[in-house]
Amino acid sequence: MKNIRNFCIIAHIDHGKSTLADRLLQTTNTISEREMKDQALDDMDLERERGITIKSHAIQMDYVQDDEQYVLNLIDTPGHVDFSYEVSRSIAACEGALLIVDASQGIQAQTISNLYLAIENDLEIIPILNKMDLPGAMPEEVTDQIVDLIGCDPSEVIPASGKTGLGVDKILEAIIARIPAPEGDPEAPLQAMIFDSVFNPFRGIIAYYRVLNGAIKKGDRVKFVNTGKEYDADEIGVLKMDLAPKKAVNTGDVGYIISGIKKANEVKVGDTITTVENPCLNAVKGFEDVKPMVFAGIYPVDTEDYEELRYSMEKLQLNDASLVFEPESSAALGFGFRCGFLGMLHMEIIQERLEREFDMTVITTVPNVSYKAYLKKDEELVIVNNPSDLPDPAKMDYIEEPYIKASVITKSDYVGAIMTLCIEKRGEMTNQVYLTQDRVELSFDMPMSEVVFDFYDRLKTISKGYASFDYYPTDYRRSDLIKLDILLNSEQVDALSALVHRSNAFTLGKKICLKLKELIPRQQFEIPIQAAIGAKIVARETIKALRKDVTAKCYGGDISRKRKLLEKQKAGKKRMRQVGRVEVPQEAFLAVLKLD
Structure with missing residues (x-):
């Protein structure tokens, strides 16, 4: 056990985590030259195309130093704020973390929040200055930032480059010297914590776990403590580039178990595995269930595909524990699901994965957050995830909306523009700290609902890509909120509320x-588009009718003949408008999401 090291890699998005992980795999000969490709651990097409990590990936490396054999378990984590749930799970399975900072960009918001996650779990932090080969690298400045942040000695910061392989041997030495070996009792009853699960169409669900005490052997009868279900350990082993089966996985190691589980809800991340004949006394203090931030409806384009969509969502949930959904129906779109996501990028990724992996084309409604509505009668509380669930305003006392604490790290040139944006989004500035002469950290309290739409994109635009953004939920506050309805031809479209x-x-x-006026095609009759609050119309646009020139056959003659023909046409249009239905094209739903 003294020769095992478990560590993860944490950093802001795009600071070179996956590339550095590639170098570690090559140096330890875990992956052959023939199998080597960039971002070797990112196995989803989407991850490779966008160059981002979406899912944490665990892999075991063997390393020899001073004639001693070491086993290193590495977990590569995502850097985007929407996937910080993945990061928190990886951190719980480790004793140490490599904190990677890009030498040309310095410390950014997500670096700090991931670092705090690691410090809360008492991990040993090894700071690494990556991308030293870039001409724009500023090693001295960034080293000072790291020293200020963690309070380490400047000599402890390891200069490295994932591209050229500079400093990789130093990193491996530091991992062995500084990260403590796992503690645990090999003689105690089995106690292992699940930190991830993936779905394999042939073998069912594969759970990844970290053994804290005892050992798990092939063929053991195991029990999952939270769900109370029992299984046979058909195959266990460790994670190399492929799954490597073993007879036993011992204390302190990271491994996988295949036991023919078919249902998603039977494997809970953060659950404890123990043996049936000699169970451990208490479960591991695992994870809280994930709290979704953004809610949106996902509907099949064809109503017949509803069951297929449900099946696809369940499959997707196995690979992504942070997706939450429940059935709902809408008058405009038929049957679908109300889904909870961790953020807008997460929502976009899920939508794209549904299209790629399951061939499901879906319509997504306007995203929103969950509100608390208090009724006048006996202060009853109603949770509102969907605008159409909002109680009648006459019975309602007040509404509370979720607030977040947002921190933005940026260059000092953009402070004014960013403050303006945050104030426009109803944010209140709480703090402003100069990290160095030209880098500022701004803290805001702002409503979650304002961040949901296009906040992140606009922040990147006004800061020319230099601002980094991170947030966490704080509390609910009273707010003057109202429901805005959209009426087409005097009929309410509930998916646009x-x-x-x-x-x-x-x-x-x-x-x-x-x-909507731009996007809805013209009909034979006039279509009014109205925005209403309750019964009060606050905005209106009209789509003019397509019409034939009925007076073309009158040449000369009296005006009353033309009048008669026009009146007749007008009556026809009026009758048509009463029975006419307006189809809302799919682009209209998407365009409303991208309103500035």
Whole structure:
């Protein structure tokens, strides 16, 4: 056990985690030259195309130093704020973390929040200065930033480059010297914590776990403590580039178990595995269930595909524990699901994975967050995840909306523009700290609902890509919110309703009406598009009718003959408008998401 090291790699998005992991795999000969490809651990097409890590990946490396054989378990983690749930799970399975900072960009928001996650779990931090081969690298400045942040000695910061392989041997030495070996009692009853699970179409669910005490042997009868289910350990082993079966996985090691589980809800991340004949006394203090931040409806384009969509979502949930969904129906779109996501990127990735992996084309409704509505009668609380669940305003006392603590790290040139954006989004500035002469950390309290739409994109735009953004939920606060309905031809389209702040209702209503006017095709009759708050119309646009020139056959003659023909046409259009249905094209739903 003294020769095992478990560590993960944490960093801000795009600071070179996966590339450095590639170098570690090559140096330890875990992966042959023939199998080597960039971002070797990212196995999803989407990850490779976008160059981001979406899922944590665990792999075991063997390393010899001073004639001693060491086993290194590495977990590569995502860097985007939407996937910080993956990071927190990986951290719980490790004793140490490599903190990677890009020498040309310095410390960014996600670096700090991932670092705090690691420090809370008492991990040993090894700071690494990556991308030293870039001409824009600023080693001295960034080293000072790291020293300020962790309070380490400047000599402890290892300069490295994932591209050229500089400093990789130093990193491996530091891992063995500084990261403590796992503690645990090999003689105690088995106690292992599940930190991830993946779905394999042939073998069912494969659970990844870290053994804290005892050992798990092939053929053992095991029990999952939280769900109370029992299984046979058909195959166990460790994670190399492929699964490597073994007879036993011992204390301190990271491994996998295949026991023919077919249902997603039977494997809970954070659950404890123990043996049936000699169970451990208490479960591991695992993870809290994930709290989704953004809610949106996902509907099949064809209503017949509803069952298939449900099947696809369940399969997807096995690979992504942070996706939450429940069935709902909408008057405009038929049957579908109300889904909870960790953020907008997460929502986009899920939608794309549904299309790629399961051939499901889906319509996504306007994303929103969950609100708390208090009724006047006996202070009853209603949780509102969907604008159409909002109770009648007459019975409602007040609404509370979720607030977040946002921290933005940026160059000092962009402070003004970023403050303006945050204040426009109803944020209150709480703190401003200069990390160095030209890097500022701004802290804001702001409503979650304002961040959901396009905040991240606009932040990147006004800061020319230099601002990094991170947030965590704080509490619920009272707010003056109202439901904005969109009416087409006097019929409400429930998929376009939104809960908005009273001060924004008029401008948002106007924008949506203008956008729909561009996107909805003209009909034979006139279509009014209205934005309404309750019974009060706050904005209106009209799509003019297509019409034939009925007076073309009158040459000369009296005006009353033309009048008669026009009146007759007008009556026909009026009758048509009463029975006409307006189809909303799919682009209209998507365009409303991208309103500025």
